[in-house]
Amino acid sequence: MSPREFSLLLISLLISVAGQFLLKIGALKLGKVHARNFWSLIFNIITIPELLLGLTSYGIGVLAYILILTRVNLSVTAPAVLVGYIFPILLSYFILK
Numbered sequence: 001m002s003p004r005e006f007s008l009l010l011i012s013l014l015i016s017v018a019g020q021f022l023l024k025i026g027a028l029k030l031g032k033v034h035a036r037n038f039w040s041l042i043f044n045i046i047t048i049p050e051l052l053l054g055l056t057s058y059g060i061g062v063l064a065y066i067l068i069l070t071r072v073n074l075s076v077t078a079p080a081v082l083v084g085y086i087f088p089i090l091l092s093y094f095i096l097k
Contacts, residue, residue, distance in 0.1 A: 005071050012064035013084040019057030020088040024096065026051030 001009075026048045033041055045051050068077055 016061035017087040022054030
C-alpha cells in the first residue's frame with residue numbers, strides 16, 4: 001500500500017469515526033423515539049446539525065472507502081476498518097463518559 005492509499009484509508013476511517021460520534025451527539029439531542037412522535041422525529045432529524053453532519057461524514061467516509069477498495073485488496077482494508085471500531089469507543093468513553 002502506497003502512502004497515498006494509506007492516507008486515503010486513514011481519512012476514510014477518521015471521517016467515519018467522526019460520523020459515528022456526531023450521530024451519537026445528535027441522537028442525544030433527539031431524545032427517545034416512540035411511535036407517536038415519529039413525524040416530529042423525522043423533522044427533528046433534518047434540523048439537528050449534528051445528525052446532518054454525521055450522515056454527511058458517513059457518506060464521505062463510504063466514498064473514500066470505495067475509492068480505496070479500487071486500489072487495495074480487501075484483505076488489507078478490512079482489518080484496518082476493524083481498528084476504526086475502537087476509536088468511537090474511546091471517544092465516547094473519554095468525552096461522553
